[in-house]
Amino acid sequence: MNEPQIPADSVADSVVRVPNTLARATGIPWRRAALVLLALFALVGAACSSPADDAARSGGAAAVGPAVSTPEGGRFPDGTTVRLLAHDSFAMSEQVLDQFTQTTNAKVEVVLGGDAGVMVNQAVLTAGNPQADVLFGIDDNLLGRAFAADLFVPYASTGLADVLATVSRDPENRVTPIDYGDVCINYDRAWFRDRGLPVPTTFEALADPAYKDLLVVQDPSASSPGLAFLLATVARFGGADNDATDAAWLAYWQQLEDNGVKVVDSWETAYYTEFSGSSGQGPRPLVVSYGSSPVAEITDPSLPVDQTPTGSVEATCSRQTEFAGVLRGAAQPAAAQALIDFMLTVAFQEQVPEQMYVYPVNSAATLPPTWATFAQPAPQPWVVPATTVDTRRDTWLQQWSGLFR
């Protein structure tokens, strides 16, 4: 076989002037290129097999049999790994997770499963043969679906004693509350100040022609804050049991539509392309977001509270609680329970605001100073009971779609 030749003109004619070494590296003869690719292939192959297929995972003694027994002294055998299935927004301090490993000898491996709704549906499809031991991030509105699929094994954590009385919980302890958050209308302070217009403080004001074309919301069938806002309107205006088009809450949405509300697919689009108060600098000064979002927009923490770039409208807030549960069929049920206990400790709880923009449920956990100043939870949030949401949600979404599609 002839030695492959690089066509002489391929480098010389190149319009890109690259340094000589790079030219040599890119004008690669065919065989060397194949070798490089093969080597890369082998390298990735080696990397691919290491973390996931860890033999250690199934080797833990605590995994044997359905009986859950916490080992003596609360320490698990070497190599125990507990897997946490969480939504994409999950974040935690690595240092705090290391504390769990130091006290229990079990490592935490995080598996991310899309947004909360998609994650729960994946778990329902694999019920009994789960990908993880603990599921975190299921909110009130998704519980019905999970319970119907018998997704969780009940576990009453001792940490529940420290949980705020106002936080919703499951009487059967299939899931444990870990954090909660508010979904509220956010406003762009400068926009209203520049126009001498008062910031709206009620739902009714959003339908007032003075605020025409100013609000952007998310499609409630595609977005979790979008659904939370819809639930707030159901709680505020009523008509939850009305299947017809004259349901009171739906009439309010009709007013919003007449007043030029814009509906987009996701929080990201609403906040970063439509909302004028974010770095995306969109045109609309009112957006459905989280009660905690204004903290994230503060670049100077010494500002007075009424001077922050954005704020939230308390009267529009609805509350969501996020839960964790031990998955039925978990390989490490004891370690899973230990992880849920750990998620209720002050160390973990005090991290949830800055890591995930939500509030701790442990009454002993204190808020970070900026949060204490700028982002207290809403005093009287709107709540629709989870059982009502579960039976009525699809009907409400259809009614809503009838208006907006």
Place this chain on the structure above:
Amino acid sequence: MTLRARWGLLAVPLAFLGVFFVWPVVAIVGRGLRPDGAWDLSPIGDVVTDPVIRQVAWFTLWQAVLSTVLTLVVGLPGAALFARYSFAGKRVIWAALVVPFVLPTVVVGIAFLGVIGPSGSLGVDLSGTVWAILLAHLFFNYAVVVRTVGGFWASLDAGPVEAAEVLGASPRRAFREVTWPLLRPAVAAAASIVFLFTFTSFGVVLILGGVRNRTLEVEIFDQTARFLRLDVAAGLAVVQLVFVVVALAWFARTQQRRAVPLRPAAAATNASPVRGWRARSFVAANLLVMTLLLVVPLATLVTRSLRAPDGGWSAQYYRALSTNPRGSTAFVPPVDAIANSLAFAAVATVLAVVLGGLAAWGIAGRGGGGGWQWIDAGLMVPLGTSAVTVGFGFLLALARPPLDLRDSLWLVPIAHAVVAMPFVIRLLVPALRAIEPGLREAAAVMGASPARVWREVDLPLVGRALAAAAGFAFAVSLGEFGATVFLAQVDRPTLPVAIYRFLSRPGPDQFGQAMALSTVLMLLTVMVVLIIDRVRPPGTVEF
């Protein structure tokens, strides 16, 4: 090539698709249509007769046809530009065309809305209209037409055209009667890919199309991932499949009939310097299209990555990329994200090129009777199937021993290869069919073994198509196309995942870093595709 040899080449890719595409899809559709062990096909009937779904199907079809036509109309002059002229920056632009493929849709949404959005630079708000969808589809698929047709065109022998002109044909007539018939297989190949992509459009429709414009893909996603109504989802998936198969059958027939064997040419001889006002204005018009379509939207990302909150210019977001002020598990060191992205994409590209190559040589081979266009069409189906169907299918089919791949990192490149393989096949088949059989016969008569004929005749002649296919495969994977987006994964974040993580949080730092990382992803893509474009079999003709 014997019948046995052709099936031998096809066996491995067919087995691969059988396990990683057909089985998962059958599993999830079966779960929907056979809930209690007995088949119940009524969801298909319900879907077909539902007036809302009919409207959605109609919209899906016409926007895809219109997007395809639009992309061809705008893209073909671009292909001519690269095939016929040499000009400064040609290689870099050729590589940079792929950039839209790798950006997460939500970033493209921000880039686009920065131009055609409510406060965009165009001054007209097109968001929520079908115009926004069509423009975004053009943005994403321009490269498919330019690179597929342009690459093929560049390797056409200029002889017949020159002969026609010598014999007195006007350039227009020479194009219509000589060049165009020869180009048609490549045009059909590009059109079929664009059609499948836009027919199954998801993110673009959600982000730019508003709440009223919906495609079948969006419905399938909602029914599967949000409402878990697998029966309705299965009915929709069957409807989508029927549309896709009919379209593919049509494209396959077009290509079968029109393939003409050619004597290949050194492409460098086809491309000439830009001389004369006609040529100059043609080049200028094409570059203007590329600027408006690609540069303007993407430039908004770059400028935003460099804008400090006080309005001045700053590299602070690039510096912030490698810091983790809260010690968070969600932090991704950019170097790790780049390494993960490159590793996954490299494996996916090798898989797609090897498997797609085997399939293409099997399909394009001669001998062994007809009917191969149906296998050809069948191999394209993954590109026209909903990613959420495949993703949730993986969850059901590949979740138990002996094939519990849910935790395996192989799942990611495998899923990407399923989507990238059709690209490779589509680009290689027209190139292979264009090889004049006489060349292979001559080599064989002179004593070359089949392996040597393959190595020294086939490979150099399709080298350019192979490189173009590898470039697309790489970009498809780098952009996180495919089913893995819908699967729970052990955390091994890629660049698009890291970008998405920034964008899902409020605050100027998060936004700025998302823009900075998007810029990094764009630069990385151009660099890698430039390299892929140059790694070719020996003897491959250059521009």
